[in-house]
Amino acid sequence: MLVVLLIPAAVLAFEQSVNRGSERQSPKASSQAEALFQNALLLSDREEHESARLQLQQAMRLWVGAREPGTAAQAALQMGDRSKQARKYQEALSYYEMALDVKSLPGVVRANALNAIALTYTELYLHDIAERYFNRALDQARIVNDLPAQTLALTGL
Numbered sequence: 001m002l003v004v005l006l007i008p009a010a011v012l013a014f015e016q017s018v019n020r021g022s023e024r025q026s027p028k029a030s031s032q033a034e035a036l037f038q039n040a041l042l043l044s045d046r047e048e049h050e051s052a053r054l055q056l057q058q059a060m061r062l063w064v065g066a067r068e069p070g071t072a073a074q075a076a077l078q079m080g081d082r083s084k085q086a087r088k089y090q091e092a093l094s095y096y097e098m099a100l101d102v103k104s105l106p107g108v109v110r111a112n113a114l115n116a117i118a119l120t121y122t123e124l125y126l127h128d129i130a131e132r133y134f135n136r137a138l139d140q141a142r143i144v145n146d147l148p149a150q151t152l153a154l155t156g157l
Helices: 002-006 009-045 049-065 069-085 089-100 107-123 127-143 147-156
Strands: none
Touching (some): 009 069, 069 089, 089 107, 107 127
């Protein structure tokens, strides 16, 4: 409380206007991000992978800027899942890593990304690497008390 009293009124007014401005931009940024993501999905379907990756990265930046890191990571996970289904494992791993790189990532999403990476390495018969990721996923799932993610990691192990 004492700290607030020491901050000049002009600084408080500026911070409040900035906060209100970012709140107004959040829905706009989210809708722009969604449009970019949908375009990334279409580009991916047309095998334009580099363009799809760039569109996804732009969408993720907008979501993170709009304070929606979970949505940003989920989009990368979805792109990774599509690549994995197409048996493009390196591309899938790249998308999963993009999800992990999101700042302020919710623990549940982090556990899901780690499990996705581990499952991909399992399909590539790289069991030592998969085991490391399953263990990391299990640790993260325990921290956030995510029972389905814990079950998946234990099953993988």
